[in-house]
Amino acid sequence: MDPAAPILLFDSGVGGLTVLAELRKLLPQAPVIYAADTAGLPYGEKTEAEIAARVAGLLGRLGERYRPRLITIACNTASTIALGMVRDVLHVPIVGTVPAIKPAATLTQTGSIGLLGTAATIRQGYVDRLEAEFANGKRLIRHAAPELVEAAEIMLRGGSPDGSVFVAAAQGLRAQPGGEEIDTVVLACTHFPLVEGELSDAFGPGVTFVHGAEGIARRIEFLTRGQGFEREVPDLALFTGDAAQFSQLTEALGRYGLERTESI
Structure with a gap:
């Protein structure tokens, strides 16, 4: 080499x-x-x-x-x-x-896991298989939040994205059945850890974020x-x-x- x-x-x-x-x-x-x-x-x-x-x-x-x-x-x-x-x-x-569903399943205490990704990611059969293999018996709640990609790009360029996109992402998970019990969120897009702090504020205390980097x-x-x-x-x-x-x-x-x- x-x-x-x-x-x-x-x-x-x-x-x-x-x-x-x-x-x-x-x-x-x-x-x-x-x-x-x-x-x-x-x-x-x-x-x-x-x-x-x-x-x-x-x-x-x-x-x-x-x-x-x-x-x-x-x-x-x-x-x-x-x-x-x-x-x-x-x-x-x-x-x-790939989405970090396996580590999320070991971390959750409530059994409710949120997954934020792009629309294309969350609908993939690959994610279904990860859920079946590693999160069997848990509840995996998915939400497409493509606006977070643009927010991360804006922030890295020194700009200030609209804070409502982070609130919307949190509400998109919380509003679904079992969403109020989510204590672990998978950031299933490599852009999303760039805005983890903003997402943490939107979700409030008691939520752990995991990603695969x-x-x-x-x-x-x-x-x-x-x-x-x-x-x-x-x-x-x-x-x-x-x-x-x-x-x-x-x-x-x-x-x-x-x-x-x-x-x-």
């Missing part, structure tokens, strides 16, 4: 930075390329066919160009839809992102254990879409160690 070969993190936007933050703790010397399909955002409102074709096409191009040692799809929506397809066509280890980082570390790392150039952020809009993220990306930006 070329020690300069990067780990490629892919997301529809900036949500995957939550995974990158955890990865830095475990593998601080690993070269990283972060790819954001900002032109395709939001994924959660697209059809499964659109998402699968877009993700497979972009990762194919990025794999050929940058020769990563491992690819992480740091997006719940893209993973639940396109992970199997991508693994079939790309000859490189691929780590996906730490587990994904541990999986990457396990799969690359024993490999050498050498960062020959500063880490790179790639993006699709409007370059001017992405330039607003320069300061935030720098805080995550991404010192260069380019368009795909």
Whole structure:
């Protein structure tokens, strides 16, 4: 393995930075390329066919160009839809992102678990299977909150999103049968941990939030254990879409160690 070969993190936007933050703790010397399909955002409102074709096409191009040692799809929506397809066509280890239902089921005391995700994520059969395997006997209450994706993007750009979106997300879970008993909430989108503080205020005390960023980082570390790392150039952020809009993220990306930006 070329020690300069990067780990490629892919997301529809900036949500995957939550995974990158955890990865830095475990593998601080690993070269990283972060790819954001900002032109395709939001994924959660697209059809499964659109998402699968877009993700497979972009990762194919990025794999050929940058020769990563491992690819992480740091997006719940893209993973639940396109992970199997991508693994079939790309000859490189691929780590996906799935809703953290298993740890949530071990944490809940009331047996009522909330799940916030995009519309595309919460309707997937993959989530049904996770619920059946790990939350059998518990109540999993789902709510689509795509507006939280935009709120996270706004906040990372230094803006102030409308606070009502956080209240609406909490009420969307609380208003359902058993919702008042929710004590654990799965953040089933990598964008959502960026607004965890705002969600905590909206839900009130006594609610624990769980997401998969730490587990994904541990999986990457396990799969690359024993490999050498050498960062020959500063880490790179790639993006699709409007370059001017992405330039607003320069300061935030720098805080995550991404010192260069380019368009795909």
